[in-house]
Amino acid sequence: MIIEQYVEARRRRYGFVSTDQAARVIRKMLKPADPALSDRELDDMVAALAVKNRLAVVFDRGARGPADGTEADLNRKEPPMRAPTETPDxxxxxxxxxxxxxxxxxxxxxxxxxxxxxxxxxxxxxxxxxxxxxxxxxxxxxxxxxxxxxxx
Structure with a gap:
């Protein structure tokens, strides 16, 4: 349910989901002692829901380095992803x-x-x-x- 709410919020405002950012936000909401959900499973669940909601998925876990947990980082607005344009027909x-x-x-x-x-x-x-x-x-x-x- 937390993942569904997160994906819905991203759909309304941004048009894409980052697995790194999703993991940070969702892990904050989950019980700290709940090791039942691996990083891979969390990424798969987020990606499946994002695709179902017609959102692009950025698999960027670990691309930013260690998470410092700052709230400003989690709420910053990221530019929408665009497909590369190819000029020749x-x-x-x-x-x-x-x-x-x-x-x-x-x-x-x-x-x-x-x-x-x-x-x-x-x-x-x-x-x-x-x-x-x-x-x-x-x-x-x-x-x-x-x-x-x-x-x-």
Missing amino acids: VAGAVDAILGTRTAPLSQTTPLSMSVVISLLRERTGTKRSDADLEGLIAKKAAVLDVHLSRNG
Whole structure:
């Protein structure tokens, strides 16, 4: 119940939950002699409720060093978390690569996933992982009915 109240309060004011901050506040409210709840279990409970309430979760336990227990630290307003913005239109670039199939890609040979990823990085400068790009390319290829080979 304490965790639910904490998550609800964070949802109304901030839009995210810090596991470090949650642990400090919740541990203050729990009985000091109650060792039944481990740090991992507490983090899992906070994260599950936060996700259920559509809040971002910051797993930052231990990132700030030892807790000094000051009330000002527990109540300070933290800026809302924002997803990193990527300026190039990566999805649009995938559409362009798969849709046009111009040089160096040949219309007679199947496209290679590694070639498409290389072209995509060259055109957009994206820093996304290969696995992320492969997923995006595979989805776009399926929609456009383009067959890709796995070999480079």
